[in-house]
Amino acid sequence: MEVFRALSVFVTIFFISYIWDRFFSLQGLPKRLPWAGASSNAISRAKAVRRSWFGLRELIQDGYYKHSKHEQIFVLPNLATGPEVILPSSQLKWLLDQPDHVLNQRQVNDEFLHAKRTMLHPNIPRDTVHGHVIRRELTKDIDNFVEAMAEESLYALDINWGVNTQDWVEMSGYEMMLDIVGRISNRVLVGVPLCRNPDYLRCSSTFSRNVVLSASALNLLPRLWRPLFAPVIMAYDKYQYHKIARHVNPIIKKRMATFEPGLDYRNPNYSKHNDYIQWALHDAFSHEDLEERTTEMITKRLAVLSFALIQSSVITVTNAIFDIACSPDSVEIQQSLREEIQRVMADNAGKEWRKGSLAKMVRLDSTFRESMRLWGFISRGVMKKVVAPEGVTLPSGDFLPKGTNVGITSYAVQHDESVYKNAFKFDPFRFSRPLENPLAKGARPLSMVTTTDDFMAFSHGRHACPGRFFASTQLKILLAQIILNYDIALLAKRPENLWFNNTMAPPMWDSLQVRRRPNTVMEFIPPPSCRARAASNTATFIPEEARRILEAKMLQGCAPSTGLSCPMIINS
Known part of the structure; x- marks a missing residue:
């Protein structure tokens, strides 16, 4: 009974800590940074994180037009990866210029795909x-x-x-x-x-x-x-x-x-x-x-x-x-x-x-x-992870700790009327x-x-x-x-x-x-072994039969461009 009670307490504490980490925690990000789709309180952030699973597009657009268009950094809630810091497009060059031992793009992809598994x-x-x-x-x-x-x-x-x-x-x-x-x-x-x-x-x-x-x-x-x-x-x-x-x-x-x-x-x-x-x-x-x-x-x-x-x-x-x-x-x-x-x-x-x-x-x-x-097929054009043990300081002066994802969103830029007409x-x-x-x-x-x-x-x-x-x-x-x-x-x-x-x-x-x-439609002139079934030496098979022969010949490696044992003509 005591073991069961201890296990229940452990699971409860673990579950609460998971919910806090995923939905409420700032995860070391500067408190001053605004969150897309949320106000400054923890409950609002948690709701935005929940929306991110199927509603990330709306969160991206919200953050882009409220903040990126005004040269401001914002945080994009993300249930799968944790909150991501989104830079305005003007800081793309700085992002691309960072060495891999400071900001690493490959690690973001590997972690998102759980590549080791x-x-x-x-x-x-x-x-x-x-x-x-x-x-x-x-x-x-x-x-x-x-x-x-x-x-x-x-x-x-x-x-x-x-x-x-x-x-x-x-x-x-x-x-x-x-x-x-x-x-x-x-x-x-x-x-x-x-x-x-x-x-x-x-x-x-x-x-x-x-x-x-x-x-x-x-x-x-x-x-x-x-x-x-x-x-x-x-x-x-x-x-x-x-x-x-x-x-x-x-x-x-x-x-x-x-x-x-x-x-x-x-x-x-x-x-x-x-x-x-x-x-x-x-x-x-x-x-x-x-x-x-x-x-x-x-x-x-x-x-x-x-x-x-x-x-x-x-x-x-x-x-x-x-x-x-x-x-x-x-x-x-x-x-x-x-x-x-x-x-x-x-x-x-x-x-x-x-x-x-x-x-x-x-x-x-x-x-x-x-x-x-x-x-x-992705909403983010460039996304990198802070891998430097000492973290990194953004051009804005904001500090990001090791493990933070930081990048540029491609979806919002590629749907911006000021960049692309209609x-x-x-x-x-x-x-x-x-x-x-x-x-x-x-x-x-x-x-x-x-x-x-503007195309990523x-x-x-x-x-x-x-x-x-x-x-x-x-x-x-x-x-x-x-x-x-x-x-x-x-x-x-x-x-x-x-x-x-x-x-x-x-x-x-x-x-x-x-x-x-x-x-x-490609049709076949019957090869010699099949001509007995044809009305004449130049007769062609009906499309359904031609398709079956095509499938069989292709599985044997007979390429249509070579002729080989299945010469073909093109209807004209």
Whole structure:
């Protein structure tokens, strides 16, 4: 009985201290700083903290217009991360100039995602292997993957959106894009045929989606409880990882058996593989830590990189498609994009998909930049943590102790009417219009990967997202294929995005209608083994049968651009 009573007292004290820390405590911040959505008393602050879980947008706007616009610092309540100090935009340069041993941006991201737990191994968030691979392979050699991604995107659209040229077909926006983007990204990560394996794609996409959900659940727990409950929260993610490993481990082991360190894996005379698995092997065998050379570690890094590449791209393209579909000028927007894509591709002398070609599609690029300006996937442009033991003093003279988050909000700046005219309206050609105006000489090109003081969808400064160049290439290829091959029906009203603390989710459960454009459906000339079933040697299969054959051939690694055993023609 005494033990039970003591335990009850302990739990009660612990619970009260947790509530005080999360909802009422200033956590060492200067008392003079105003709080968004709250007055100076503790009860008002607690109510604002509670609102932050689903109402952070309103708190951001409140603080921005009351304080940031008047060059004042304010505190943004945040139930997940604790209160964050928001600087006015004029102090962005000071924030970016601070060294990493004083203000650290990476630590904010790692703590928000609980990277030591959700990233499967503590080494993964600790070192920079992913950054090296992204910069050296995905960015530098991106042109080598453009054709493959274009091929995979059309194949993925055929499978998910179908080839019905007669009727409008209703499709789930987010769920379909999760599968489509997963296929395209995995074409580069693991190659054919695994990138087309339905079970592998399912577990890879599920793992990618669940990382943020698991991190959010951990953020709500008291710090002392996280080690206890983390294994329970992460159990489903670990299960998905083990399913990924069952597909990937045999491939890694097979390549390890013939891997020769030091050989140029880009040279086809040495290796026929140029994908993440091969890059990871190269990095692993040049790493001092022998654990990096294990199949398990390479697979874990692959799973985490899949999350980094897939989830943000899914959010971005889903938002863009809904923006196009819900615009009053949707038909004209699609026609304008289609005209640009066809014109650029016609100038390529038979080489349809190249990085340089995508760079010329300024309307396509502007569409994404504008959609990301409106929505993005994070509400904060730059956020850093005070890591200096002695704390830091702001330009205003205010002192912040170690452990405080301090930064700039991107959402409010990107929706400021004094920065962007009609800031809440989707204007897809906002950034391309000056480039196409012959009278606007010297217009600065602002692509979707260009970060500025008033566009921080990929953050800003030296820690801007290193994967944004790969993401932009992948996204532009996908949207180009959609515009060329499908019509998107007009939606009367854009579905609301869901604010989930710091993150903005696209319409998760809403649908849109699409229809395959005439004369774009690939059909097969029957290969010799199947011609007995055809009426003549030149007969083509009906679309449904063609699709089944396409699926079977693709799973065997037969690429449509090569012909091989399944030559194809284009209806015209």
